[in-house]
Amino acid sequence: MNYYYLYLIKFEDSSFYIGSRKSKVPASEDVNYWGSPGKVNKHLWEMKKEKYILFESTNISLQDLREKEYKLIDAGWKKYGKEKCINKNCGGLNTIDIEVIKKNGERSRDQKLGIFGWTVEEWSKNSKENWHSNKNARGFMSWDEEKIKEFREQQRKKFCKIYTFINPNGNKVLVDDLPSFCEKNNLSYHSMNQVSNGKYIQHRGWSLVGPKKVKELQEQSWEDRYEDKIFYDLSGNQITINCFSIFARKNNLNQYCLGLVYIGKMLQHKGYSVLHPDEVKKRKKELRIEQSKRNSKTIRLKNPEGEVMEIYNLVGFCKENGLNSGNMHSVLTGRIKSCKGWTRP
Numbered sequence: 001m002n003y004y005y006l007y008l009i010k011f012e013d014s015s016f017y018i019g020s021r022k023s024k025v026p027a028s029e030d031v032n033y034w035g036s037p038g039k040v041n042k043h044l045w046e047m048k049k050e051k052y053i054l055f056e057s058t059n060i061s062l063q064d065l066r067e068k069e070y071k072l073i074d075a076g077w078k079k080y081g082k083e084k085c086i087n088k089n090c091g092g093l094n095t096i097d098i099e100v101i102k103k104n105g106e107r108s109r110d111q112k113l114g115i116f117g118w119t120v121e122e123w124s125k126n127s128k129e130n131w132h133s134n135k136n137a138r139g140f141m142s143w144d145e146e147k148i149k150e151f152r153e154q155q156r157k158k159f160c161k162i163y164t165f166i167n168p169n170g171n172k173v174l175v176d177d178l179p180s181f182c183e184k185n186n187l188s189y190h191s192m193n194q195v196s197n198g199k200y201i202q203h204r205g206w207s208l209v210g211p212k213k214v215k216e217l218q219e220q221s222w223e224d225r226y227e228d229k230i231f232y233d234l235s236g237n238q239i240t241i242n243c244f245s246i247f248a249r250k251n252n253l254n255q256y257c258l259g260l261v262y263i264g265k266m267l268q269h270k271g272y273s274v275l276h277p278d279e280v281k282k283r284k285k286e287l288r289i290e291q292s293k294r295n296s297k298t299i300r301l302k303n304p305e306g307e308v309m310e311i312y313n314l315v316g317f318c319k320e321n322g323l324n325s326g327n328m329h330s331v332l333t334g335r336i337k338s339c340k341g342w343t344r345p
Contacts, residue, residue, distance in 0.1 A: 003027060004065050005056035006072060009035055012048040017086040018076060020069045022062065027053045044086065163196050168205030170212075229262055234271035236278075292316065299332055304341030 005027040009017045019035045055068060073087045109116050163175040175181045182189040191203040201207060202214045229241045241247045248255040257269040267273060273280050296313040303309055311317045318325040327339040
């Protein structure tokens with residue numbers, strides 16, 4: 001349960017402070033809390049002071065509690081004067097201040113006073129002047145616009161890839177900023193990127209091999225464009241795949257997975273592999289053993305004869321010796337004392 005209360009702190013010089021508090025204990029037990037003095041009024045909290053509880057409830061919202069606090073502060077101003085009250089702005093959220101701020105803002109906007117009267121050019125000019133106005137600034141804060149543009153160009157060239165293309169006239173062209181190059185020459189960035197990766201032969205005459213080779217490749221059939229690749233199907237029969245995309249479409253497969261299988265990054269895809277099914281099974285066992293070795297640790301347990309043994313790969317050891325790996329692990333972690341005579345050393 002949370003307790004909400006308002007308190008007043010009275011100092012020895014007759015000044016006072018009003019605040020609100022959300023506590024886990026009742027206000028009468030919250031004796032160690034004396035408010036938040038802040039840097040300006042910190043010296044006051046070193047004086048002798050007394051704490052009084054003005055209001056307490058367990059069924060009130062924070063907003064309602066703060067409104068009560070602002071009313072009490074306002075009443076304290078009127079009765080004792082602002083000079084004795086440390087609260088100078090009613091928490092900064094009273095309705096009078098907000099209405100005044102709104103009216104001043106609307107008046108400035110309607111009459112176009114201050115920044116409300118700036119044009120787009122003045123906004124740009126003043127913001128740049130303020131940005132570069134610090135004479136003692138270090139690093140890029142002290143740079144002018146030309147130096148910033150130069151630095152951005154250097155960074156762009158540093159991280160941009162350089163592409164080599166052959167234009168429709170057969171001339172070699174180096175491109176260091178492919179997006180802007182495509183925009184200037186009315187080309188598709190995606191298509192040019194595919195050409196650079198070798199997935200497209202050409203795009204609007206731009207290629208990697210030249211106009212003559214492009215014509216030869218376009219005259220070829222799909223079977224002549226790709227090399228035949230040897231695979232094994234689910235039955236272990238040897239098959240030849242020419243184009244991954246066509247074969248995958250016919251057999252409900254993924255062409256990218258077939259490509260990964262062919263280059264050796266995947267063992268198989270839905271039963272299709274460059275290895276015979278028997279070799280695939282052997283390879284799977286080898287991979288499982290390698291994985292278990294990577295994840296295995298050397299542990300020490302005492303056997304029924306009282307000898308301390310070092311065991312590598314607890315699961316494999318339990319299978320070989322007819323033990324329950326779960327119980328042996330519980331012995332190791334201390335959940336149970338023994339398993340068929342095996343205990344912790």
